[in-house]
Amino acid sequence: MPVRQGGGHVHAPLKALGGGVTRTQLKPRERSVATVAALVAMYRLEQLLFHFKRALDNGLCVDELAEVITHLAFYSGWPAAASARNFLSELQACLPIRQEKSLMPFA
Numbered sequence: 001m002p003v004r005q006g007g008g009h010v011h012a013p014l015k016a017l018g019g020g021v022t023r024t025q026l027k028p029r030e031r032s033v034a035t036v037a038a039l040v041a042m043y044r045l046e047q048l049l050f051h052f053k054r055a056l057d058n059g060l061c062v063d064e065l066a067e068v069i070t071h072l073a074f075y076s077g078w079p080a081a082a083s084a085r086n087f088l089s090e091l092q093a094c095l096p097i098r099q100e101k102s103l104m105p106f107a
Helices: 013-017 028-041 045-057 062-076 078-093
Strands: none
Touching: 028 045, 028 062, 028 078, 045 062, 045 078, 062 078
């Protein structure tokens, strides 16, 4: 089913998912926070690594991603947050020094 966006233009939902997202209401950094949060909350681990990397490319640091996960633990549950945290720790081990920051334990 088509989705009507601003200006009356109609897009198929899958077209928007295919990388053609050109909406400007959110900056890429903000969009990455929302995407990571949704994936953690929905326990979509298979998508997390790609979006963690994209979030880093969009200006987030590992500590900020860890904080998003910690915050979500209270809303999406500890198992989902712990699994996401494990993925983030694995990614952190592969990062160059400039992006790496220490992961703090859950507060």
